[in-house]
Amino acid sequence: MILCEEPLSRHSSIRTGGPGQVVALVESTEELLSVLESVREGTLPSPVRFIGNASNILFPDGGLPGTIVSLKKMDLFDIRPDGLIEAQAGAFLPRLAFHAARKGMGGLGFLSGIPGTVGGGVVMNAGTTTGEMADVLREVCLVSPNGSMFRIDREELLFSYRTSEFQREELSGKPSKWHDCVIVSAVLETFPSDPAHLLGEWERLRRLRSETQPLEKPNLGSVFRNPPGEFAGRLIEEAGWKGAVRGAIEISRRHANFFVNLGGGLSRDFRSLVEDVRLAILQKNGFRLETEVEIVPEETPAAV
Numbered sequence: 001m002i003l004c005e006e007p008l009s010r011h012s013s014i015r016t017g018g019p020g021q022v023v024a025l026v027e028s029t030e031e032l033l034s035v036l037e038s039v040r041e042g043t044l045p046s047p048v049r050f051i052g053n054a055s056n057i058l059f060p061d062g063g064l065p066g067t068i069v070s071l072k073k074m075d076l077f078d079i080r081p082d083g084l085i086e087a088q089a090g091a092f093l094p095r096l097a098f099h100a101a102r103k104g105m106g107g108l109g110f111l112s113g114i115p116g117t118v119g120g121g122v123v124m125n126a127g128t129t130t131g132e133m134a135d136v137l138r139e140v141c142l143v144s145p146n147g148s149m150f151r152i153d154r155e156e157l158l159f160s161y162r163t164s165e166f167q168r169e170e171l172s173g174k175p176s177k178w179h180d181c182v183i184v185s186a187v188l189e190t191f192p193s194d195p196a197h198l199l200g201e202w203e204r205l206r207r208l209r210s211e212t213q214p215l216e217k218p219n220l221g222s223v224f225r226n227p228p229g230e231f232a233g234r235l236i237e238e239a240g241w242k243g244a245v246r247g248a249i250e251i252s253r254r255h256a257n258f259f260v261n262l263g264g265g266l267s268r269d270f271r272s273l274v275e276d277v278r279l280a281i282l283q284k285n286g287f288r289l290e291t292e293v294e295i296v297p298e299e300t301p302a303a304v
Contacts (some may be wrong), residue, residue, distance in 0.1 A: 020063060024043055050182045058271070096188075104192060
C-alpha cells in the first residue's frame with residue numbers, strides 16, 4: 001500500500017510527527033524489493049527510510065521527504081523443531097516471546113517487555129535487565145539498496161549496550177558497514193524448557209512492565225540509555241524533573257525515563273525536554289545522557 005502525505009503520527013507509538021511524502025506499507029520481501037526498484041527508477045521519491053513499529057523513533061513535526069517504508073506488516077515467524085526461530089523484521093517481540101514460550105522454547109522471555117519489532121530490536125540491540133538481542137541472535141538477512149539479499153552472522157554486528165554496527169554512523173560519525181541496508185528477517189536461538197514455567201515468566205514480566213511503565217499513554221519507551229552504574233530514570237527523578245510538562249509532553253510520573261503524550265503533543269516539545277534534562281543531569285551528576293530514542297531532526301519547518 002502506498003500512501004501520500006501520510007501523517008507519521010499514525011505510525012508512531014507516541015503519536016507525533018508531520019506528513020511523510022510517501023509511506024509504503026509492505027507485506028513481503030517481494031513488495032519491499034518492488035518499492036526499492038521504484039525508488040531507483042524515480043517513480044517513488046528518495047531518500048528511503050525504514051521503520052517497524054516506530055516505538056523508539058521521534059518523527060519531526062515538519063514531516064519527512066522521500067519514501068518511508070514500514071515493515072510492520074512483515075510479521076510472520078517460523079518456529080523450527082531444531083530450536084531456531086526465523087522471524088520477519090516486523091514480527092512483534094512480545095508476541096514472538098509468547099508463542100516461543102508455548103512451544104517450550106526458552107531464552108526469549110525478556111522480549112515480552114519490549115514493544116518493538118525484530119528488525120528494530122536487532123538494530124538497537126534492544127533488551128532489558130534480563131537479556132538483550134545479542135544474546136539470542138544467530139544471523140540476519142539483509143537487503144541492499146540495489147535489491148540484493150545476503151545473510152550475516154551475529155559477530156559482524158559488533159553489538160554493545162543498546163547499539164550495533166547499524167548505528168555506527170549515528171553514534172560515531174563513521175559510515176556503517178551495512179549503510180542503507182535493511183533487515184528483512186532474523187534467526188534467533190532458543191533452548192528447551194518447560195512451557196508452563198516460560199509462560200509464567202512471560203506473564204510476570206508483562207505484569208511488571210505494566211506496573212512500572214506508563215503503557216496507558218503514547219510513549220517511545222526508555223528515552224535515555226542508562227549511564228555506567230546508574231539508572232537514567234533515577235537521575236532524572238532526583239534532579240526534580242519527574243512530572244515536568246512541556247506543551248502536551250510529560251516526563252512520566254510513573255517512570256522518569258519515559259516521556260508521554262498527554263494528547264496533541266509535539267515532537268519539538270519532546271526534543272526540548274530531552275535537551276533540558278540532559279543539561280540538568282550533566283550539571284548535577286556529570287553524566288551526559290545519550291538517547292535510546294532515535295530523534296529524527298527537522299528538515300522542513302512545521303506549520304503552526
